Amino acid sequence: MIFAPFLLFLVFLGIVVLANAIRVVREYERLVVFRLGRLVGERGPGLVFLIPIVDRAVKVGLRIVTLDVPPQDIITKDNVTVKVNAVVYFRVVSVQEAVVQVENYLYATSQIAQTTLRSILGQAELDELLSEREKLNLALQQVIDRETEPWGVKVSKVEVKNVDLPQEMQRAIARQAEAERERRAKVINAEGEYQAATRLTEAATVIAREPMALQLRYLQTLAEIATENNSTTIFPVPVDFLKVFMQAVEKKAG
Numbered sequence: 001m002i003f004a005p006f007l008l009f010l011v012f013l014g015i016v017v018l019a020n021a022i023r024v025v026r027e028y029e030r031l032v033v034f035r036l037g038r039l040v041g042e043r044g045p046g047l048v049f050l051i052p053i054v055d056r057a058v059k060v061g062l063r064i065v066t067l068d069v070p071p072q073d074i075i076t077k078d079n080v081t082v083k084v085n086a087v088v089y090f091r092v093v094s095v096q097e098a099v100v101q102v103e104n105y106l107y108a109t110s111q112i113a114q115t116t117l118r119s120i121l122g123q124a125e126l127d128e129l130l131s132e133r134e135k136l137n138l139a140l141q142q143v144i145d146r147e148t149e150p151w152g153v154k155v156s157k158v159e160v161k162n163v164d165l166p167q168e169m170q171r172a173i174a175r176q177a178e179a180e181r182e183r184r185a186k187v188i189n190a191e192g193e194y195q196a197a198t199r200l201t202e203a204a205t206v207i208a209r210e211p212m213a214l215q216l217r218y219l220q221t222l223a224e225i226a227t228e229n230n231s232t233t234i235f236p237v238p239v240d241f242l243k244v245f246m247q248a249v250e251k252k253a254g
Contacts (some may be wrong), residue, residue, distance in 0.1 A: 023057060030095045031057040042095050060095040064156070065106070069113050071164070078125045083164040086146065088113045094152030102151045112147045113158075116140060121160075133160055180228045 025031055025044030033040040034056045043057070050057055067088040074084050090109060092098045120139050121129060122124045129136065137158050145155035 018052075021050050021052045022088055025059075026061045029062060030060050030062060032060060032095050033057050038099060039096065056162045058099050060092055060098055060131060062092055062095070064089055064091045067106075067110055069110070069111060069117055071162075072118050074121050075088055075119055076121070076126045076129060077123055080126045081166065082126070082129070083115065083162075084121055084129075084160060085162055086113070086140070086158060086160045088155060088158040090148065090153050090155040092152055093154045097150065099150030105148075105151050105153055108151065109144075109148055109153055109155075113144055116143050116147070119143075129160075129163060136160060 023031060023043075025046060025048050027045045029044060031043040031048055033043055033050065035051070035054055040055070048057075067090065069086040069088060071083045071085040073081065075081050088109070092105065102108045117140065120143060121136065124132075124136060131167060140158040140160075141155055144158060148155055
């Protein structure tokens with residue numbers, strides 16, 4: 001009777017120890033095992049047995065992590081202050097280095113991404129920051145990946161998300177865009193005038209070479225006028241049309 005509670009306690013303690021000694025590691029996870037403080041290696045996936053009290057395990061995920069870099073105040077090369085945020089995609093490729101070489105690889109990667117964002121984008125001008133995102137994204141990815149490589153972290157992609165401009169700079173860019181649209185409209189209008197003048201010159205050349213072309217055009221214009229619902233149409237008659245009748249009258253009079 002006296003040993004019954006103690007026996008139950010031992011059974012409960014054995015279940016707890018056994019539960020802690022058996023770990024189920026998923027396909028996208030690994031366990032980094034330390035035995036009495038020494039690195040033993042990585043375990044998983046599947047069922048992993050640990051020596052109670054002696055072994056300590058740290059679980060590390062292998063899936064791609066999406067890290068949102070908070071907005072950073074950046075002064076561009078042409079002295080414009082902007083707020084820029086980005087997103088970093090990375091994954092652990094060496095779980096042992098991610099545990100041994102750095103205390104918290106997630107926090108460390110976030111900090112290096114923020115400092116690199118300010119450093120790289122601060123070397124670019126505003127126009128380059130707005131129009132050449134792909135080049136800047138590649139530069140950011142290469143620098144951050146080089147810094148995190150000793151930690152067993154592979155940065156696969158970096159994307160600049162938003163570039164927030166000051167209000168006065170937004171108005172200046174809007175005025176510049178409006179001036180550019182007006183310039184293009186004037187160029188297009190001048191090109192149209194030039195083409196119209198060229199066609200008119202060609203038409204005048206044809207008419208000068210073939211006088212009957214003018215009379216045909218005149219008759220075509222009369223036909224177009226006649227299609228309208230007009231009760232009376234007054235139009236001038238070219239002198240060339242009247243020459244025949246004037247010559248006939250003169251012959252009869254003579």
